[in-house]
Amino acid sequence: MREQFISLAYLVASILFIMCLRGLSSPEQGRRGIFLGELGMLIAVVATLFKAEIITFEWIIAGLLLGSLIGTAISLRIPMTQMPERIALSHAFGGLATSLVGVAEYHRVRDIAAQLATDAITVAQAGHGMTRLEMGSLGFEVFLGSLTFTGSLMAFGKLQGFITGAPVTWKGQNLMNFGAFGGAIVLLVYQVIFLADAPQWMFFTMCGTGFSLGVLAVLPIGGADMPVVISLLNSYAGLAACATGFALRSNILIISGALDGSSGLLLSLLMSKAMNRSFANVLFGAFGTGDSGGVTAPGAGPARAFNDATIEDAAAVLAASQTVIIVPGYGMAVSQAQHAVRDLAAALEKNGTEVKYAIHPVAGRMPGHMNVLLAEANVPYDALFDLDMINDDFARTDAVIVVGANDVVNPGAKTDTKSPIYGMPVFNVEQARSVIVLKRSMNTGFAGVENELFFLPNTMMVLGDAKKTLISLFGAVKGDGH
Amino acid sequence: MREQFISLAYLVASILFIMCLRGLSSPEQGRRGIFLGELGMLIAVVATLFKAEIITFEWIIAGLLLGSLIGTAISLRIPMTQMPERIALSHAFGGLATSLVGVAEYHRVRDIAAQLATDAITVAQAGHGMTRLEMGSLGFEVFLGSLTFTGSLMAFGKLQGFITGAPVTWKGQNLMNFGAFGGAIVLLVYQVIFLADAPQWMFFTMCGTGFSLGVLAVLPIGGADMPVVISLLNSYAGLAACATGFALRSNILIISGALDGSSGLLLSLLMSKAMNRSFANVLFGAFGTGDSGGVTAPGAGPARAFNDATIEDAAAVLAASQTVIIVPGYGMAVSQAQHAVRDLAAALEKNGTEVKYAIHPVAGRMPGHMNVLLAEANVPYDALFDLDMINDDFARTDAVIVVGANDVVNPGAKTDTKSPIYGMPVFNVEQARSVIVLKRSMNTGFAGVENELFFLPNTMMVLGDAKKTLISLFGAVKGDGH
């Protein structure tokens, strides 16, 4: 009876989780959604504490307290620009938890089996032994969990720069990885067949393979591709959770896992589609270098002439413009320039200029990256327009300010069939009367390709850190010189 | 093992059913969706035939053959205008099937219980007795099934006119119905508690109550409200199917039932919303008379002057119009005028007139009624526009042809706060330069309210059967007089 009530509570929790994600379909309902999610989690945890298997609480309480402390600390102190890192890190925690749960369960079951063999306990006490389903899903869970753990740590490292963002590759790398993967599968199958008769080292070897594969698989992927990797790991984590659900016969784990998994999968598909790259290309293409500028583009050679402009030039152009579109990119995140952008926009609007923001689906390094940053600088989201909504307006616009964007404003993506980003939809900024580009140098962006835009006659390059430049521009526009 | 394979097959079938409904989100994918649905059904049936419980096949084959024959016959011979009737009828079949399955199962289980009591068979042969869950869901299933059966038959009768469309009401009617409902519930609860010890008459009384409630509940509802009733019965049928699923431990029944139920519920909500009436009002309001004109509106009194126009007048106006909007209504269905409408539109377009169709969400007597009829007359669906898409265009339109529509073009819904349809969104036809209304008389429509539109100076009433009128109009417009 108690068991059934607990799983009814889990059902309620699962429904609340679904409502939580439904809430995210609009900013208005978002917070209510999150509240429902929290409620669901509370219900699930409380219900679990009633389980008969739970005898002692000290470890639980300790863990909950410690976890909540760390969680709160992180979430309070992390700047919005660090979101990708934070998400990578929490995937690592998730993977770790899943994999440890699996190991603990395996340890328990094997122990019981052993005691049973030595007649230390009776079959009655032992309860049902391990079924093939359990063994299979345990293996899956631990393998995927470990892989997610190390993989996400690697991603975190590459984003933070502890680990070189450049793809680390060597001959036969993919072959080796696939070999390791195959090996793990073989071990799992053997254990599923022979259950308790299979030696324990097999389980732990499999688990170890997971850990190392996480590292090996991410090494050859460029730092800037980490967002795709992170979303992909997200869906692995989801699958691992489902496996846990199968192993522990817990529907709520299966449901949440499925929700998690589909979200990860959809987002990574979205990203690779928007960058028009295939999954295979992202995972095995050793593409993208993370630190923009690392790659010197082919066409670079001797420095080409470009229109190197001063703050004053730019301010003059802006002063003369009725309509301005701001195109933020990864650079805005790097220089944390979102507030400076907001101030400049406000100043322009005070002068009667109409200001809009053009947000590219893959601007920045994470889906919705720019939206969050601008929201933080409390730019109203109805001033943000995506590709198809605004792309025709550039031709009718007096001035475009490109704040640390590069690939998403690269006309080559439309014209140059040999360009690696050919076919990726980009903004038609070059059609505007004049384009002001804020970046630190003439270096390339994520994709490492030269950007013809920077050399067009109607483009003014204002080099320097975006934030600094914007602040001076703000001063110049306000007219108080700075 | 076999059982598991069967339920895997059911899982596949369920997924195919979901895909089937997903397909209906666009006309292009619709047919593919239906194919998937058929495939799913095939898989489910075949899988079922492998069940261990199935010993003899003659009754099955006979039933399948007979059913398929009747089904094919009906679906080939039924005209599109009869859709509401057809759907009502098939709900009746559905309800019957569900309720009979329940009765048969009950009969079987009670038999076994009896034999067991007289030691005619051993417990082993008997298998598990009836659980409370089974009893409860069986009761639910049979009750809802019977109610759906007779209720749908009533709806069918009212639509066909066997039974008066007018609401049949008497004092204490609702009280009586609720009483009967309560009684059935009490019986069910008693049986769930005492299981095999409960006398069988209780079960059959409950079943009988279901049958009579179906009749009693639909009697007081006006014929024109039948579409709402039908959709509501649809969701009951869905619930009944779910109950069957619980009783027979069959997930596919639960899933299909849930799909069916949510569709019925959503559609009936949509309808009552578009008519802005509450469910309660529809079910207990004794509203709407079905045969339009039955109710004489308050304001009617002595015949008021209206602009009684001839075919020639109308043809002249149309000849002089650059833009024409056609507003079809229930009358188009009654007079089967969809092809005549199409021909007239074609003739007008040949003369260089631009023709569009305005489709109201509740025009006709069933959701999507007008769309199907016009599709049958092969009017391309991208020439059909719904309320919010076209409502602003009327002001810019030379002529509107109202083909047997009334309530959906009643300006009173916008202005007259006392009108029963006040607040229901309607087309702004009166804003067009001239309005041509085709109907047989000055009678009111479904809601039984006078329509000011018919008395406006820019409205021409061309009385007579819509089809006949349209054909003569066609002739007149083509210019060959006749």
Added chain:
Amino acid sequence: MSDDLVFGLYIFALATFVGYQVISRVPPLLHTPLMSGTNAISGISLVGSLVAAGGKHDLTSSILGFVAVTAASINVVGGFMITDRMLRMFNKKKSPALPPAAAAGAKRPVKTA
């Protein structure tokens, strides 16, 4: 409260979500096909009927089952056939009866004063 009940509730809850979301994506244009489509699917009660009809428990059950099978298969066959017939009628391109010019004109509400 039995496991079966709880488990059934899980299926029911999830299926209801799926149903709600799938159905709400169906445009009014296709509401009639939707009605007859779900109708056909509801014929799945055939599964229950088959067991009753083939159970060989006694004549009563068999006859009840037979009638149920008949009724259910009327829905399945009829429902799918009609829905398909309807969907076949929906076509985007103009019928030959109408000149292409008009087709173009009708693509979207033309805002001509």
Added chain:
Amino acid sequence: MSDDLVFGLYIFALATFVGYQVISRVPPLLHTPLMSGTNAISGISLVGSLVAAGGKHDLTSSILGFVAVTAASINVVGGFMITDRMLRMFNKKKSPALPPAAAAGAKRPVKTA
């Protein structure tokens, strides 16, 4: 093949449908909150960890469980807090910094030549 497996597959299939449909309705505007939101929900592995930590099987299990509980609750607490913090930042009406006129202008892409 056990009943549990089949049951699990039903839940999995339905939940995946729900997930797919719910997620695909999330606008790009909220993709980052979505990522951290699902992150918090994935912290549900807490349920499994609690059992391991409270099982009192032996020290190893308890410690493994303890670490798992910690890791999972970091995700739950952190995830929900950050997502909420983000969503609080999204607001429709203009910030005081900007004149209402501009707000009106920015409501939709104004087609001014």
